[in-house]
Amino acid sequence: MKHTRTERSLAYSFLTLTALVTIIPLLIALFTSFKGDEEFSLGGMTLLPSSWHPENYSRAWEMADWGLFLRNSAIVTAAAVGGSLVLNLLAGFTFARIRFPGRTPLFLLLLLGLMIPSQVTVIPQFIIMKSIPLFGGNDWLGQGGNGWLDSYWALIVPELAGAFGVFMARQFYLQFPKALDDASYIDGAGYLRLFFSVYLPLSGPLLATLGIFKFVSVWNDFFHPLIYTNSPGMRTVQLGLQVFRGEHQVQYNLLMAASLLVSIPILILFFIFQKQFIRSMVSTGVKG
Amino acid sequence: MNRGWNRIVPYLMILPNYLIFAVFVLAPVLWIVYLGFTDYTILQPSEWIGGRNYERLFKDTLFHKAIINTIWYWIGTIVPAILLGLVLAALLTMKIRLLAAFRAFIYLPGVLSSVAVAMTWLWLLDPLRGPINGALEAVGIEGRNWLQNPDTSLPSVIVIGIWTGLGYAMIVLLAGIQGISESLYEAASLDGASGPQRFRYITVPLLKPILLFLFITATIRSFQVFDLVYILTGGGPANSSTTIVTQIVGASFQEYRMGYASSMAVFLLGITLIVTMLQYWLGSRNTTTE
């Protein structure tokens, strides 16, 4: 794409301004993580620490069993992201490119799932989790034990069904011209083949975007692990961060240090995803 | 295509997703609808009371305030966030240097959990020690107690809402923009179309499905705003920044009135549904592959 000089410099300035504004809270979190304990109780608050305390990071690390929490979060998030990408893309494609009876009502019903906040559905969901038959000591009818509570299942399975993911995938797949499908049908391909050989390769940006969203949302989810797990062995990193929030006082510096530590996996994955898909798109000459 | 085996294939393709959805999302929603007609208090079994909760909802002035606040929040956040997001996403598809760095900086805030974000904003807006008041005072504007004043609490929350919504809008739009074929832009360039013209006549129309998605999901999210409000203002002072979900959580876990809370949730579901349907209908009229 060609752009004039003025267009480019306007673009630069606008982008720089926005980047600054959006990055400031992150910077503050970073600076706060290096402050010493005494800075928080004496009333004055400055941007930069008066003395740098990098040991906050090791202190924060020692205050909880991060190795365990990271492992739990990693397992749950990887499974949830992987599974939901597969299911959501498949379903989204079906809703977008295949006409079948009941398509619209089924899709609209799915959207319904987005419209009630999780704080409300927590009790019925809890009871359902508890009553899954044949798991956690339950019998055929789901009585007597704990079902999926306090296990990875409870944290992974509900995340696979995202209406959000299906919706986004559908809208993404709607963008393509009908001719693309017709070409495949003429060749004798069925729906599945159409998806796997034509649409999936084109889904780079979708996979990257949905992948990041899902990853961040599951990794940062505090509510569901709180309600569904009890034993310390099942804790995720978000529950681990609670260690710094005392009843009377919050240890901001350690909390920020821990929050940033805990966000590192997301950052790493973000950079990997980003480069992977966007670069490959540009090189194939088909933008997206 | 619609012969024999192929008739069932679509249903099989959506089945895994749908089954999990039905069990873990739909069933609870239906249960909540049922609870809205009872006086369930969590610790006691529920008793049917018909439409009494909805009668009460009708008269509940606190809830009405929450509805109005939520609507202000909705309009106040999604319009700027989506407009800005569109502009930013378009800019980021240009071949400029430091592209990756810019993209990263604007994505990054989404990485931090909402609790950490809200806490840093608490400090930013601190009336005595926060830098925002400090900067304002340096240019002669009086800094106020933004979050603890009933006149400015909601607007402050809205500004922070725009900030958090911007990253989301941009990511979604970027994904959509990258689905548009490069050749279209090149053809337009050759015809003499400028950057803004290409944006207006190619990008925006082709982005319609993704824009619709963005509007709908951003609407749903803003109707459900809770974490941000809870940490920043707690809904106050004097309920000036209370939202629908703030009321729902208060009713469930502070007043133990789960039945009433469920009726509020059903109401939320209702208005979200209506607004979503409107947006869907308005937005889908022109897409070709419907």
Added chain:
Amino acid sequence: MRKKAWALTIAPIAALSLALAGCGGGANEDNGAAAGQGSGASSGEQVTLKFWYPTAEQIAIDAVNAQIDKFESLHPDIKVELTTIPFSEYFQKLSVAYSGGLQPDVHGLGFGQLISTVGQGKYLDLQPYIDKDSWEGKDDFFPDILKAGQWQGGQYGLLLPEIRPLAWRKDFFEEAGLDPESPPKTVDELFELANKLKVVENGKTVRAGIDIATSNGEQPYLSLLLLLGEDFYDDEGNPTFDSDTSIKLVERMVQLYKDGAIIPYNSQQVGGSTFTQSQAAMAFVSTAGAAALKQSAGADKIGWALPPEGAAGNRTSLVLGTFLTAAKNTKHPEEAWEFLKFWFEKDNVFEFATKTGFIPPLQSLKDEYVKLSPENEISFEALNHAQGYRASELWGINVKYLRLALEEAYNGVKPAADALKDNAKLARDEIAGLK
């Protein structure tokens, strides 16, 4: 064809969902029925008690574990399974567990949480066990503290108290030209000193005379109201915060705010109160609440005294804290009682309380406790005249409207009298609507 498609797709899904929902609901009854048979559990059988405690702080967790270890070594046939949950999410998780029949056997409970749910019959009445064992704790407990966990003749919780006498900053007193060893002795003097202690720069208050939260501020209000001999709702749960005494009190508090003697803040915000952030000269705060301040500013700068006298000579302190309770449907009530009894034995509760900042609620522990730190003497003394929230399931409604009234008054939305009267009326309407 369209309509059929709708019906064909929705109906089976709805049916399936409702069926699953129905299945889950049945579990509740089963659990309750089974519990009845379990209580005769014989000794010699391995019993596991599930214990939930509201905290996320390592110090408290360690203290709890220490108690558990000691208990388990004395009772080899009882095992205690601990789950700790952060305080702010505690009740949500606990109530979800109760609703699903998976509640723990023994658990902690916030003050307001216990008194507002005790009427629902979900907690074990400890009175029969107290009587059977002739528990000496009954007499050793401070009467006001023991009473806090009682309801209609039964004992439903034992309180680990957190009491709020008056604390002040001696260094701030000195800076204002006041005698640092002389805290206010009457409520009137308190208001006077608050004005003298404030520090205003460029029209902004940078130091509050007294720490009073202006949002969600029912607790400092109550601290003052108790000194005037009243409460904000009565035993039936009807609001009384629109009484003349209350109105006059709030008018004075609003005036204090207008005069710049209070810095506005939300009591639930994560940063802490103005006093603990060294921005206020006086406060009604517990020793636990000021613990961080002690560390940063130095214990010698903080003075402690009983609250100033109200008109009728009351020096009542607001007491809150954490209750320990057993679930009524526990399968092991005998063992639960053993655990609770153990927890409140002299040495055990002393050790636990000193590590976690609670005040040990046994009168016989006075000498030992005071030895640890001079301000403990005040805390202990305050336990003799302590009041928390009265038991009522309408507590939540009263708090909600009281908070609203206070916020409206502070922020000038309405004059104090109107704010209190209007909101009391709204509260009464809502209460009437429940019946």
